[in-house]
Amino acid sequence: MEDLHYTKTIENLTDDKERALYGVKDAIVSNCHFVGPADGESCLKETSNLLIKDCHFKLRYPLWHNVNSKVVDCTLYDTCRAPIWYCENVVYKNLICDSIKAVRECNNLVIEDCTINSAEFGWLCKNVKVVNTKLVSEYPFLHLTSSSFNRLQMKAKYSFQYCRDLVLEDCVLDTKDAFWHGENVVIKNCVVKGEYLAWYSKNLTFIDCEIHGTQPFCYAENLKLVNCKLYDCDLAFENTTVEADITTSVDSVKNPIGKIKAKSIGEIIVDEFARGTCEIVTEE
Secondary structure, eight states: OOOOOOSEEEESOBOOSTTTTTTOEEEEEESOEEOSTTOOOOTTTTOEEEEEESOEEOSSSOEESOEEEEEESOEEOTTSOSOEESOEEEEEESOEEOOTTOSBSOEEEEEESOEEEOSSOSBTOEEEEEEEEEEEOSSOOTTOEEEEEEEEEEEOSSOSTTOEEEEEESOEEEOSSTTTTOEEEEEESOEEEOSSTTTTOEEEEEESOEEEOSSOSOSOBSEEEEEEEEESOOSBTTTOEEEEEESSEEEEEESOEEEEEESEEEEEEOOTTOOSOEEEEEOO
């Protein structure tokens, strides 16, 4: 994003009115507090070309339809519900966010050095870049497209469902049903802890990853594992077309299709529901 040019400064303001700074543009908004008994919503709605810094948001829906802006060193409290919707071309840096339903239907965002606790986060967004950020969530990144992650530390449950065209690198993902129905996703040098990982996915590639959890990679299409470690992974690859290079042992696989290379496999299950054959190569 190019450096913005500002024509005015709004600072040291405390305001609780409805749409307190509606439509403001080309401004620095500094050290402002949006809180008070009037409980007014949408304090910075329909704004553009702003530098918002050192501000505190405690009222609902503060940053909707904000474009071409930077939000730096700000805090979004838990009373500030659904704070960032329909925004475009915005950088968020050093943000603390404790608001449910944060970031929805946005385009071209940078989220860097942030700490976020938001049960429903990043839904229906595209072109999002997340860097060095901590996230606690329940259902993050639903229907996310064309985005990248570097050094994300995430604790979640149902993450990255129906996502497309993502790259994740150097991340730690502590999750459950991640990447269900995901498509065209590359995960590099990540730790992924979960259950039922990447079911019904298509064109997922894991490179140099450490993967933990029961029943991963079932009913998937064109799955690739390159130089990956699997731990506590049983009943893996059920009816999945896979090309896997695994450097550890695998507890069990069930009805895989394609080729699997592993240190060893505790049990290979092929039953009447198998949809194809698999070449399995082990060291033992």
